[in-house]
Amino acid sequence: MAWFKKDKRSSKKVKIPEGLWVKCEGCKEIVYRKEIERNLRVCPKCNYHFRINAWERISLLADEGSFEEADADITSADPLRFKDSVPYKDRLRSNEEKCGLKEAAIAGTASIGGYRASLLIMDFSFMGGSMGSAVGEKIFRAAERAMEQKIPFITVSSSGGARMQEGIFSLMQMARVSAAIGRLKNNHAIPYISILADPTFGGVTASFAMLGDVIIAEPRSLIGFAGPRVIEQTIKQQLPDNFQRAEFLLEHGLIDMVVHRKEMKTVLTRLLGHLIVPNEI
């Protein structure tokens, strides 16, 4: 816990599950919970990176006390008035209570190793990190913030994809955020670094997440367009062992690096050192 306790906001958000021991999803071993938490939620036996929430992620990357949240109150308007077993509005409310977040992403600015940057961090615990209109708008604004302030843009993705409950509006977010990244790349020498965490799929991978000037993934993260079960059902054959893992993407030339959680901030800082152009206009 030590590594994120410093941030007051985060410590109250984090719920510590019951039990002293956890079963690692990577190696299926039973591990002492404290040991995992001391290790940035990485399994000491197999290096499996447990999912962490957006505030933990911010503590991990931002210089202490430097994060300033923006657009915290942007929420979904429920444009389709979508209803399944539960009205979508109720679903949003219960996720808000569960996660202490208003949406599946947090945006803001922070310094990282001394470099100021515009950040957009997704949170998988909120409706599977899905991208609806509010998340799309936060990404769009975070990219524009980077352009306005001439600071790097950094995203951390963890998402099942576009949010079904907002239908076509969610699909359109893919176009919007990609257009914003396009504008950033066409008009500015501002780096856009995309970090992919477990899992990143669908409309998120197929838009801003795969458009980074540099793309970094956490070890063993599942990353793809279509989910492995859908693919298995379609092609009716078993998928290779490391299919859609970060290492698989690296091998196929789709990402730049696989970086351990404990190295992420150092690597980011070094990259920013190379990519930040003094007096970018």
Add this chain to the structure above:
Amino acid sequence: MKYYLDFEKPLQEIELRIEDLRRLSSGKEPSANSEIKKLERKARDMRQEIFSSLTPWQSTLVARHPERPYTLDYINMMAQDFIELHGDRRFADDPSIVGGFASIGPHSVLVVGHQKGRGVKERIGRNFGQPHPEGYRKALRLMKLAERFGKPVITLIDTPGAYPGLGAEERGQAEAIAANLMETSSLRTPVISVIIGEGGSGGAIAIGIADKLMMLEHSVYSVISPEGCAAILWKRDGAEIGPGEYAQAADSLKMTAQDLLSAKIIDEIIPEPLGGAHREPESAARALQDALLKSIEELSAKTPSKLVEDRYRRLRKIGGFIVPRKEP
């Protein structure tokens, strides 16, 4: 034999009787002729009634109708001098996306579209209109070519979605779609997109960022198929789902042309002949051509910079979110 959808069955009965009567009388019997006329009127009224109030799920079925005209059919009917171009220059030529230069009226344009196959063999050959990354990369290559030569780009959308397969993932399906979205959002030439059948999620929008977005009357456009949506919502604990659930999901997703026009996602609905585009493909193609010509002329008046600026602003506005006003 014509293919009828389930909800067209009463129509099928009448039309089969008309055919029988024609065959038996061979046009020589006045009584049969008047009976045929009567039945034809009845069929027309019935068709009018059915098609004026299609449910979203029925629209989906019409959009996927196996006799519905596909991209190459429309190109053949409404364009001249089509020259198909192939390949992404990296890996392969994907037959589920076709593209090339063509003339529509007085305009030389680039047309790119999803292509489904007809008949078992061609359907498989075209992968049921589900592109691999190569398809999207070919589309982008051609659109960039059009940009260099100032040609308007027309995209015709008709896909169940991007292909979920092993090779597609290995070769960067997500990256291919993302790159198309990013690049076409700043393409310095007019882009006009028309959903002619199925607008299936990321696989559709990958060639769907446009200055003008239109839908044929009975086409659909959605983030997920009704079947996919129903499976997520209701296929828990081994529960069986079927057309009832699909229909419910289709309602919820608001995926018809009318829904999308109301939501201001699309600019225009192109009317289809009574009973759907497949009933009178030529007249469907004429309506499409008219709409395209009008759009090309509208957009040609804009400079490339203005096009790009307006396209960005248009995208900027889309979204069902709430930004609370700051307290003073």
